[in-house]
Amino acid sequence: MAPTVSDLMDTSPALDLITGKAVVMHQSRQVVPYTQWIADAMHECIAKNLEFQLVTPPTSRVTFPLRYALTNPLFTWVVDDREHGVYDGIRSHALKWLDSSGYVPDVLEGSYLTPAEGFLRPEPRGYPQVQVELVFSSDAGTAKDPELDEVVAFLTGTLTGLPPASWGPTEPMGLHWKKHEDSRERILNLRAPVLFNSSSPMALLIGIAQQKKSRANSRKKLAFIVSAKQENHPLVKIVTPKLLEIKANYGIDSINCYAGTARPDLTFTPRNGQGLTPLC
Numbered sequence: 001m002a003p004t005v006s007d008l009m010d011t012s013p014a015l016d017l018i019t020g021k022a023v024v025m026h027q028s029r030q031v032v033p034y035t036q037w038i039a040d041a042m043h044e045c046i047a048k049n050l051e052f053q054l055v056t057p058p059t060s061r062v063t064f065p066l067r068y069a070l071t072n073p074l075f076t077w078v079v080d081d082r083e084h085g086v087y088d089g090i091r092s093h094a095l096k097w098l099d100s101s102g103y104v105p106d107v108l109e110g111s112y113l114t115p116a117e118g119f120l121r122p123e124p125r126g127y128p129q130v131q132v133e134l135v136f137s138s139d140a141g142t143a144k145d146p147e148l149d150e151v152v153a154f155l156t157g158t159l160t161g162l163p164p165a166s167w168g169p170t171e172p173m174g175l176h177w178k179k180h181e182d183s184r185e186r187i188l189n190l191r192a193p194v195l196f197n198s199s200s201p202m203a204l205l206i207g208i209a210q211q212k213k214s215r216a217n218s219r220k221k222l223a224f225i226v227s228a229k230q231e232n233h234p235l236v237k238i239v240t241p242k243l244l245e246i247k248a249n250y251g252i253d254s255i256n257c258y259a260g261t262a263r264p265d266l267t268f269t270p271r272n273g274q275g276l277t278p279l280c
Contacts, residue, residue: 034066
């Protein structure tokens with residue numbers, strides 16, 4: 001039996017509308033972060049096999065943790081643009097509303113291969129940035145099973161020159177980073193994400209850590225974005241050998257990294273101006 005509106009409203013009071021297949025939340029603020037309400041709504045949607053649809057105007061930006069979460073196949077960033085129509089702020093195609101399903105791809109306005117007009121608007125050039133996703137697995141409890149704290153500290157120290165500054169399960173990240181924090185480990189053991197950041201005069205880094213442990217093995221994932229704080233900073237030349245060093249030290253199973261430009265605050269607009277080029 002499908003969940004009722006009251007069932008989901010009780011658990012996630014920030015929700016605006018629920019159809020038979022989707023939960024819809026509207027946000028009109030200039031910057032939309034990965035808040036506890038949004039995290040709870042996403043968790044409920046996954047548990048109940050519902051789609052989560054975040055609706056914003058085209059002037060809104062989302063933070064890196066929220067954008068990363070919205071890449072889940074069940075989630076959609078819906079951009080309600082009065083001038084250019086409604087479209088997906090990540091996957092770029094046009095959308096339309098169905099009372100039974102919420103927002104769905106509008107095949108009459110194009111295809112998955114044809115970006116919506118609003119998505120193609122130009123974006124001012126930003127600062128150099130690199131986005132990376134690392135996945136590594138090992139036998140649980142062995143010497144070759146590094147703690148995520150160790151990897152994160154090595155990562156931020158290598159790429160920004162400083163240790164992690166703060167962390168949290170959602171934004172804002174209001175907890176001061178300390179080594180071997182029990183509460184952080186409990187969150188990771190629940191398979192929930194841990195967000196972290198590090199900032200120096202030269203670079204800003206924001207990341208997401210996740211892990212799945214069983215008696216036999218441990219699988220960890222780190223996704224992060226690092227941006228220079230100067231327009232002509234040679235970030236790519238610096239980051240590339242450092243990533244190879246991280247891969248060698250921690251036995252990375254897979255690494256995906258892309259270079260591009262970003263806003264200084266590492267927020268994202270629903271446009272294609274921040275196109276990325278494969279780096280490794």
